[in-house]
Amino acid sequence: MNHSLNKRNGVAIVGVGATPFGEHWRKSLRELALEASLSAVAEAGIRGKDIQEFFIGNMSGGMFTGQEHVAALVTDFLGLNPAPAIRVEAACASGSVAFRQGYVAIASGLYNLVAVGGVEKMTDVQGGWATAILSGAMDTEWEAYFGVTFPGIYAMIANRYMHEYGLTREQLAKVAVKNHYHGSLNPNAHLRNRITVEDVLKSPLVADPLRLFDCCPISDGAACVLLAPANEARKYTDTPILVGSCAQASDTLSLFGRRDMCTLDATRHAASQAFEESKLSPEDVDFAEVHDCFTIAEILATEDLGLCSKGRAAKLYDEEQTFIGGKLPINTDGGLKAAGHAVGATGVKQIVEAVRQLRGEAEKGRQVKGAEIGLTHSVGGSGATAVVTILRRGDSIP
Amino acid sequence: MMQSASYHWRRYKELYNLKGTRCERCGGVFFPVRDICPNCRREGKVVQIDFSGRGTVYAHTVIRAPPRGFEYLSPYAVAIVQLDEGPKVTSQIVDCRPEDVHIGMRVEACFRKLRDESADGVIVYGFKFRPVQHDL
Numbered sequence: 001m002n003h004s005l006n007k008r009n010g011v012a013i014v015g016v017g018a019t020p021f022g023e024h025w026r027k028s029l030r031e032l033a034l035e036a037s038l039s040a041v042a043e044a045g046i047r048g049k050d051i052q053e054f055f056i057g058n059m060s061g062g063m064f065t066g067q068e069h070v071a072a073l074v075t076d077f078l079g080l081n082p083a084p085a086i087r088v089e090a091a092c093a094s095g096s097v098a099f100r101q102g103y104v105a106i107a108s109g110l111y112n113l114v115a116v117g118g119v120e121k122m123t124d125v126q127g128g129w130a131t132a133i134l135s136g137a138m139d140t141e142w143e144a145y146f147g148v149t150f151p152g153i154y155a156m157i158a159n160r161y162m163h164e165y166g167l168t169r170e171q172l173a174k175v176a177v178k179n180h181y182h183g184s185l186n187p188n189a190h191l192r193n194r195i196t197v198e199d200v201l202k203s204p205l206v207a208d209p210l211r212l213f214d215c216c217p218i219s220d221g222a223a224c225v226l227l228a229p230a231n232e233a234r235k236y237t238d239t240p241i242l243v244g245s246c247a248q249a250s251d252t253l254s255l256f257g258r259r260d261m262c263t264l265d266a267t268r269h270a271a272s273q274a275f276e277e278s279k280l281s282p283e284d285v286d287f288a289e290v291h292d293c294f295t296i297a298e299i300l301a302t303e304d305l306g307l308c309s310k311g312r313a314a315k316l317y318d319e320e321q322t323f324i325g326g327k328l329p330i331n332t333d334g335g336l337k338a339a340g341h342a343v344g345a346t347g348v349k350q351i352v353e354a355v356r357q358l359r360g361e362a363e364k365g366r367q368v369k370g371a372e373i374g375l376t377h378s379v380g381g382s383g384a385t386a387v388v389t390i391l392r393r394g395d396s397i398p
Numbered sequence: 399m400m401q402s403a404s405y406h407w408r409r410y411k412e413l414y415n416l417k418g419t420r421c422e423r424c425g426g427v428f429f430p431v432r433d434i435c436p437n438c439r440r441e442g443k444v445v446q447i448d449f450s451g452r453g454t455v456y457a458h459t460v461i462r463a464p465p466r467g468f469e470y471l472s473p474y475a476v477a478i479v480q481l482d483e484g485p486k487v488t489s490q491i492v493d494c495r496p497e498d499v500h501i502g503m504r505v506e507a508c509f510r511k512l513r514d515e516s517a518d519g520v521i522v523y524g525f526k527f528r529p530v531q532h533d534l
Contacts, residue, residue, distance in 0.1 A: 132465040141409065142430050146489045146512065146526075147461060147468040148476050155459035156478055163457075163501050208460045208497075256429070256478045256486035261457060 005277065008109035010230030012240040012394055015044025016352040020188040021221035021340030029065050029121040033074040036222035036345075037117055044226050044236045048078060051226075052111045054085040057098035057118035058344035061087075063133040065124050074117065089344075091137030092293060093380030094118065095223065096248075096347025096387035102227045103246040103389075112229060118348035119222040130218050134343070137381040139254040151215055153255050153382045154294035155207035161262045161296060162209070165311040169209060173200035174317040175295040176213050179331050182324065183338025185366040190219045190340030214295040219340030223348035225355070230397050239359045240394035244278030244373075246387065247271075253384045266386035267304035267377065274375075274388040275306070282306040285390075286371040287329040287357060289350040291379040292336050301377055302330065305388065329368050332357055347378040347387065354391050403520045413524030416449040416507055418485060429485035451507030452530065453481040460496040467513060475499045479527055493528035504530040 017039030019032050027035070033056070041048055054075050062068040071085035088098035095118030102116035122130055135144035138153060161167055177197055183189035195213060203212040226236070233240035249269035252258055259265055275281055288307060292298035302313040307328060316322050322330040333339040333353040336346060354374035356362050376389045411417065412431060419428045421435035422443040428436070429449070435442030458477035461468070468474070475496035480486050491499045492510060505527040513522040 128464070128466045128469070131463065132467070135465055143488050144465070145524075146476065147464060147471065147474060148488055149461055149463065149465050151463060152459050152461050152476050156457040156476070159459060159501070160457035160478075204462075205460070206463045208462075210459075254488070256488050261478070 007107045009107055011103050011106045011227055011243040012230040012233035012397065013225050013243065013351070013355050013391070014228050014233050014236035014240055015040045015046070015226040016224070016355045017043060018188065018223035018349050018352045019221050021219040021342050021345070021349070022190045023123045024220040025123070027220065029061055029067055029070065029119060030073055030077050032121060032220060032222040033117055033119040034077055036119070036224040037074070037078055037115065040115070040224040040226050046113065046226065046236060048080050050113050051080060051083055051115045053105060053114045054080065054083060055088055055098040055101045055114065055116045056085065057088050057095035057347060059089060059091055059094045059120060060133055060136065061121070063136070064130070065121050070119070074119070090385045091380035092291070092341070092343045093347055093378045093385040093387055094344040095349070096376070096378035096389065097380070097385065099225065099348055099351055099389065100246045100248050100387055103243055106227045106229055112232060114227050115224060116227065116348060117222065117224040118345035120342040120344040121220050122218045122342060123220050127218070143254055149207065151207040151210055151294065154296055155210045156255065157261055157300070157382070158209055158294070158296040161299070164262055167299065167314050169201065170197055171314040171317055172214065172295045172299070173197040175292065175298045176200050176337055178317065178323055179292060179335045179337040182332055182366065183334025185363060186333045186339055187363065189334040189338050190217050191334070191338045210294055210296070216293050216336040216341040219342040221340060221342030221345045221349065223345045223352050225348060225351050230394070233394060233397055240397050241355045241358050242392045242394045242397065244280060244390040244392050245274040246389040247273035247277060248385065248387045249273070251384050253381060255382045258383070262300065263310070264300055264304045264379065264383035264386060266383050267301060267379065267388070270386045270388040271305045271377075274390050278390045280373065280390060284373050285328070285375045286373050287332055287368045288375040288377065289331055289333070289353055290335070290377040292331060293341060293379070295337070297379065298330065298335065305375065305377055324366060324368055332362065332366060332368060347376070350376040350378060351389065351391070358391060358393050406520050406522045413512070413522070414509065416451050416481070416487065416525055418447050418449055418483070419444045420447045427484050429481065429487050449481050449483055451525070453479040453487075453505055453527070455491070455499060455501055455503040455505060456480045456486055457501065458491065458499045477527065479505055490526045491528065492526050506530045
């Protein structure tokens with residue numbers, strides 16, 4: 001499948017904002033969205049009224065809080081009426097799919113300034129309900145109906161991957177150890193404690209072989225970015241970041257329907273399109289923010305994005321190459337595992353983190369030195385949706 | 399979630415017996431039933447088929463943090479079973495200790511209670527898998 005694109009404008013990110021991810025007991029869905037949006041608008045120094053459309057990623061406002069019609073609500077409370085607003089849903093990839101809609105709106109030449117937000121308020125329901133709501137991202141009639149949970153889905157991937165490639169339980173734990181270390185350096189992370197391999201192996205089993213410390217937390221949070229044509233970006237900022245490409249692909253909702261359970265074909269397709277469109281290759285990537293809802297998901301992502309060959313990801317973790325300062329830093333903000341996973345916001349939060357790294361604004365110890373090209377990767381469900389975005393410093397923008 | 403009786407009732411034929419689709423054009427066999435062959439699309443000619451119900455565990459786990467409605471079963475074994483006809487299917491593995499399920503284990507479909515607490519009090523039955531007792 002290779003459809004040629006008719007890209008009229010280069011796309012630049014001219015402002016970003018995000019709330020910390022965590023349990024925001026005092027803040028509602030709308031308040032979180034407002035906080036992130038206002039900080040992005042303030043950073044770009046624009047008037048809200050200049051925003052031509054608001055795209056908002058949100059997986060399940062209705063199930064988590066009872067509130068649907070989220071995009072119009074947020075636009076209303078931002079005082080942006082009558083600007084059009086649209087909510088985008090693609091399970092845990094809602095934020096990144098919303099970002100891609102904003103990207104398309106600018107790249108196609110239709111708009112000159114759009115906002116892309118992502119928000120999720122997950123802690124207004126109890127844990128068993130949150131698990132059940134998230135199960136809506138799989139095939140509800142043929143997976144969730146039989147009592148399968150998301151940890152269970154990824155546990156079966158881990159079980160099969162260990163069988164085929166010899167991945168060990170300890171190697172899997174190293175993914176969580178690295179992400180918690182990065183999270184400990186990030187003041188906006190949900191989980192900021194450092195952990196050891198032993199801590200992971202001693203944590204309670206959730207779905208064998210996955211334990212509690214293999215799983216990302218359930219978080220509240222929001223993020224927002226502003227997009228403009230690249231040739232207008234310097235009107236808003238001295239440090240525009242170019243969106244080299246943003247590609248998306250689909251696959252079966254069910255895990256059992258996949259060609260190969262140990263590969264996310266949607267990630268492979270999105271990555272190959274993203275590299276082709278940006279005329280870059282995996283070797284050019286200085287750091288990557290990948291979808292690590294469970295430790296095994298980061299192993300798969302690293303391979304399926306082409307950052308290493310199939311079956312070789314664990315070696316990168318044994319050699320500690322994915323830490324900041326290593327050959328290929330992955331999840332510099334702690335990833336979903338430690339920075340948190342507010343599902344509809346996560347894809348946009350990854351973009352915010354990549355922008356801060358490319359601008360050289362990350363906190364001490366967390367900055368990837370000389371980062372010029374960053375990649376973000378987001379997955380909906382167990383791999384039915386994948387989005388890959390490649391960002392680069394905007395030094396070339398006149 | 400809290401669905402009405404019709405949500406469960408309309409599915410009973412496919413829950414009571416393992417059914418799928420074969421495309422007579424490309425020979426592809428699929429689970430669950432599909433109205434369109436994903437390979438041939440409108441040029442395909444799909445027919446419904448019954449699976450034998452026998453298969454092999456391809457991947458498995460033990461659910462220890464169940465979703466709403468499944469608490470009373472926890473911990474329980476869930477697996478992806480590769481049917482002898484080729485396609486894979488997800489369900490629970492019963493009639494053995496959850497820890498004893500392993501990749502390569504021969505299993506067969508059996509008829510069991512799936513849920514007993516829908517909004518309308520519907521008790522839902524369907525297929526699960528158990529270790530094969532007399533393999534052919």
